[in-house]
Amino acid sequence: MAGREDGIPPTTDRTTDRTRDGxxxxxxxxxxxxxxxxxxxxxxxxxxxxxxxxxxxxxxxxxxxxxxxxxxxxxxxxxxxxxxxxxxxxxxxxxxxxxxxxxxxxxxxxxxxxxxxxxxxxxxxxxxxxxxxxxxxxxxxxxxxxxxxxxxxxxxxxxxxTEAARRLELAAADLRLAILQLLMVEDTVSARRVAAGLWPGLLDTDTACVYVVESGPGERDALAAECRDITAERALVVRCPAMDRHVIVVTPGEAAGEELRSLIGRRPGTFLGGSVRQSLARTATAYGQAVSALAVARFRPDKTAVYAERTHPERLMDPEALRVWTTQVLRSLDVLPHHTRAELLATTRLGLEFTAVSAAKVLGVSRNTVRARMERVEGLLRTDFSDLTVRAVVHLALNTQVGLGEEAVDGGTRQAGQPQVGDLLAGPGLRTWACDLLGRLDTDARDLRRTLRTWIAAGGNAERAAQTLGVHAQTVREHVRSAEPVLERQLLSAGSDLYEVVVAHVATGDLRPPALDRAKPGH
Structure with a gap:
C-alpha cells in the first residue's frame, strides 16, 4: 500500500478512522x-x-x-x-x-x-x-x-x-375514518372508545353537527390540515372516502362552525355545507344534510349554507300512527341478532341516501357487500328497491326508526286498524304541503310536473321516461334539473330531497302508494 499525504502511516493494508457521535x-x-x-x-x-x-x-x-x-x-x-x-x-x-x-x-x-x-x-x-x-x-x-x-x-x-411523521399521520387519518364509519353505523359506544385514546373528550357529547367542505382539485390535503388546525383537534376531521374534493368535519361544539366559515372566506374555490344538530347516532343523517346544504352553498355569495329547517313531511303525520307504521314495516328485521340488524339498517339507510359505491367507501366495505345487505333487507321486507316510491317510504321508516331509539314497541302480528302507508300519507296537513310544493312547477310552460312524475314512475330512469313521454332522454334530464331550483331540492342524486318529492307525489295522488308486501321478482 502506498503512503498517504494525510499523515497516517501505511502499516497495514487496512486502516480505520473511528467516527463517533461527536x-x-x-x-x-x-x-x-x-x-x-x-x-x-x-x-x-x-x-x-x-x-x-x-x-x-x-x-x-x-x-x-x-x-x-x-x-x-x-x-x-x-x-x-x-x-x-x-x-x-x-x-x-x-x-x-x-x-x-x-x-x-x-x-x-x-x-x-x-x-x-x-x-x-x-x-x-x-x-x-x-x-x-x-x-x-x-x-x-x-x-x-x-x-x-x-x-x-x-x-x-x-x-x-419525515417518514415516521408521515406514517403517524396516515395512521391518525385511518383512525379518524374508522371513528366516522362507526358513527355512520350508529355504533357510538365503539366510536367513543376509539377516539378516547388520541382525542380524549372529543365525543363526550350526545349531539353534533356535520360539515362538508369542498375544495379545488389537489387542495384537499392542505384543506384538511387547515381544518384540523383551526378546530384545534376539537372536531373529527376526515378526508371523505367517497368524494375526492370533500373533507368531513364532525364537531360537538358551536365554535367550529364559525371557524370553518372564516376559513371559507379566505380560500377561493372552497364551499361549506352544514347540518342541523343531530344525535351522534344520526351522524349519517347529518352527513346527508350537509351534502344537501353544500349544493346550495355553491350558488351563494358567501359560499356557505346550513341545511334548511324546512317543513318535512314526517312532521305533518300523526306521530303515533307513524311510530306504529314504522314498527310494522320493519318488524321482519326484529328476528335478527341486534348487531346484524343494526348493520343492515345502517347500510340500507346510507345505500338509499347515496349510491352503493359511495356508501361502500363511507362504510369501508365493498360495494358488493352494500348491495348484498340491501338485497337481504329487500327480501326481509318483501319489497323492491328499484321502485322509487318504495325507496321513499322505506327511507321514511328508517329515519323514523332512528328517532325511536330503544323505545319498546308491541310485538305480534299485524292487526286490523293498524295504519297503512296510504292512510299515513293521506292526512290533510300533508296533502296541503304536497300541493304547495308541487304547485311551484305549474307555472313552467314545459310541464315540468308531468316530466317529473313520469321520471319518478320510471324509477328515475331518463331513457324509460323519455320513451313514455315521446321525447329525448336529455330533455327529461334538463326538465328534472330545471325543477331542482324551483323545488329547492336535489333530484338527480338519490337522497332525502328526492324522497320528499316522491312522498309529495303520493300524497297528492299523482302516484299510487307503493306495495310493501310484494316480493321483488326473482328475489
Whole structure:
C-alpha cells in the first residue's frame, strides 16, 4: 500500500478512522472557530442541509466534483443509491456494513479510494460512501469526505423522521375514518372508545353537527390540515372516502362552525355545507344534510349554507300512527341478532341516501357487500328497491326508526286498524304541503310536473321516461334539473330531497302508494 499525504502511516493494508457521535459537533465547532475547515466547501456542504437541497444524489455528485474524483453511495445489500458503480473490496465493505471498522483507504493501480461507513437510523447495518480519485487524499479531501458522510447521516435521519411523521399521520387519518364509519353505523359506544385514546373528550357529547367542505382539485390535503388546525383537534376531521374534493368535519361544539366559515372566506374555490344538530347516532343523517346544504352553498355569495329547517313531511303525520307504521314495516328485521340488524339498517339507510359505491367507501366495505345487505333487507321486507316510491317510504321508516331509539314497541302480528302507508300519507296537513310544493312547477310552460312524475314512475330512469313521454332522454334530464331550483331540492342524486318529492307525489295522488308486501321478482 502506498503512503498517504494525510499523515497516517501505511502499516497495514487496512486502516480505520473511528467516527463517533461527536463528529458533527466538532465539524460545526471548527467551522465556527475559523480553523482548518475550508470555508467555501464547508458552505457548499451546508447548502445540502437546507430543506430545498436535501437530495442524496446531488450531495454525492457535489462530493465528486469537490474532491475532483468519483463518488458513490450504496446500501447494506450493495444496491447503488447514488453515483456511478465503483469496484470495491468486498471484505472492506462487509466490515464497514457490520460496524467492525468506520472507514478504510487503499491504493489500487493508480487510483486512491476511501470508504466511509454511514450509519442508518434504527438499524444495525450501514451504508457505504465510496470516493475514488487519481491524486492521494490530502487532509482537505479527507475532511470533505468525512464531513460529507456525516451530512449523509443527518439527511437519512431527517428522512426517517419525515417518514415516521408521515406514517403517524396516515395512521391518525385511518383512525379518524374508522371513528366516522362507526358513527355512520350508529355504533357510538365503539366510536367513543376509539377516539378516547388520541382525542380524549372529543365525543363526550350526545349531539353534533356535520360539515362538508369542498375544495379545488389537489387542495384537499392542505384543506384538511387547515381544518384540523383551526378546530384545534376539537372536531373529527376526515378526508371523505367517497368524494375526492370533500373533507368531513364532525364537531360537538358551536365554535367550529364559525371557524370553518372564516376559513371559507379566505380560500377561493372552497364551499361549506352544514347540518342541523343531530344525535351522534344520526351522524349519517347529518352527513346527508350537509351534502344537501353544500349544493346550495355553491350558488351563494358567501359560499356557505346550513341545511334548511324546512317543513318535512314526517312532521305533518300523526306521530303515533307513524311510530306504529314504522314498527310494522320493519318488524321482519326484529328476528335478527341486534348487531346484524343494526348493520343492515345502517347500510340500507346510507345505500338509499347515496349510491352503493359511495356508501361502500363511507362504510369501508365493498360495494358488493352494500348491495348484498340491501338485497337481504329487500327480501326481509318483501319489497323492491328499484321502485322509487318504495325507496321513499322505506327511507321514511328508517329515519323514523332512528328517532325511536330503544323505545319498546308491541310485538305480534299485524292487526286490523293498524295504519297503512296510504292512510299515513293521506292526512290533510300533508296533502296541503304536497300541493304547495308541487304547485311551484305549474307555472313552467314545459310541464315540468308531468316530466317529473313520469321520471319518478320510471324509477328515475331518463331513457324509460323519455320513451313514455315521446321525447329525448336529455330533455327529461334538463326538465328534472330545471325543477331542482324551483323545488329547492336535489333530484338527480338519490337522497332525502328526492324522497320528499316522491312522498309529495303520493300524497297528492299523482302516484299510487307503493306495495310493501310484494316480493321483488326473482328475489
Amino acid at each position: 463528529a458533527t459537533e466538532r465539524t460545526a465547532e471548527s467551522a465556527r472557530e475559523g480553523g482548518h475547515v475550508d470555508t467555501p466547501w464547508a458552505q457548499g456542504l451546508l447548502e445540502h442541509l437546507r430543506p430545498t437541497g436535501r437530495d442524496l444524489r446531488r450531495l454525492v455528485a457535489w462530493l465528486a466534483d469537490t474532491v475532483h474524483g468519483t463518488a458513490s453511495l450504496q446500501d447494506h445489500t450493495g444496491a447503488l443509491l447514488a453515483g456511478p458503480r465503483t469496484a470495491l473490496r468486498q471484505d472492506l465493505v462487509a466490515d464497514l456494513v457490520t460496524g467492525r471498522i468506520a472507514s478504510a483507504a487503499w491504493d489500487d493501480q493508480g487510483q486512491h479510494l476511501r470508504l466511509v461507513r454511514v450509519a442508518h437510523p434504527h438499524t444495525s447495518s450501514a451504508w457505504v460512501l465510496a470516493v475514488s480519485r487519481e491524486a492521494p487524499f490530502d487532509r482537505r479531501a479527507s475532511e470533505i469526505v468525512t464531513h460529507t458522510a456525516q451530512v449523509v447521516e443527518l439527511l437519512l435521519r431527517a428522512r426517517e423522521a
